[in-house]
Amino acid sequence: MLLEKTLFQVDVLTLDVRLGVEETGRIEALLSGDRPSGDRLRDAVATVALEARDAWARIEFQRDVSLDQFLDGVRDNLRKATRAGVIEPRAFRGISDDLPRWYAFLEERGIHAGDRMYYRIRGDSLHTVYLAADGETLLDQVDVGPERRLSVLGGYFAPGSDFREKLVSSLLSGA
Numbered sequence: 001m002l003l004e005k006t007l008f009q010v011d012v013l014t015l016d017v018r019l020g021v022e023e024t025g026r027i028e029a030l031l032s033g034d035r036p037s038g039d040r041l042r043d044a045v046a047t048v049a050l051e052a053r054d055a056w057a058r059i060e061f062q063r064d065v066s067l068d069q070f071l072d073g074v075r076d077n078l079r080k081a082t083r084a085g086v087i088e089p090r091a092f093r094g095i096s097d098d099l100p101r102w103y104a105f106l107e108e109r110g111i112h113a114g115d116r117m118y119y120r121i122r123g124d125s126l127h128t129v130y131l132a133a134d135g136e137t138l139l140d141q142v143d144v145g146p147e148r149r150l151s152v153l154g155g156y157f158a159p160g161s162d163f164r165e166k167l168v169s170s171l172l173s174g175a
Helices: 021-031 038-050 067-083 089-102 146-157 164-174
Strands: 002-005 010-019 054-061 116-122 125-131 137-144
Touching (some): 010 021, 010 038, 021 038, 038 146, 038 164, 067 089, 067 146, 089 146, 116 146, 125 146, 146 164
Antiparallel strands (some): 002 010, 054 116, 125 137
């Protein structure tokens, strides 16, 4: 999906999400036989994605973004996930407080068009890699805990997230 933000619909980033075999099977089962329709189907698909224990995501930035803009966007989607009950308020505060430390390498540099981030979720482990446009690895870290997995997936699939509608639509069209 392509995320367009601001009044002028400026292309900010592209996001690809892939779910594991089990999750894909659950979505395929939702699409076969006596299936829910409309919003109920979309909510069911989003729930499968939110509960994923095997997922991969790739973000590619389409334009330069400041660290503050990036963190504001992440926090906004985390707030939505918290309001939806996907992550606990305490986890939101902890993750929100840790974000500037995790991404401190972007303080002066900022985010450049062509930079990429990868998330790999296995169980409750979250592996995050940030690559500069030239391929240099700027971040490679692993965090463990359900709140880490849920913070990423909740940021993408919680009700009201900037990503949910387009991601669910793409999952439905690709299944």
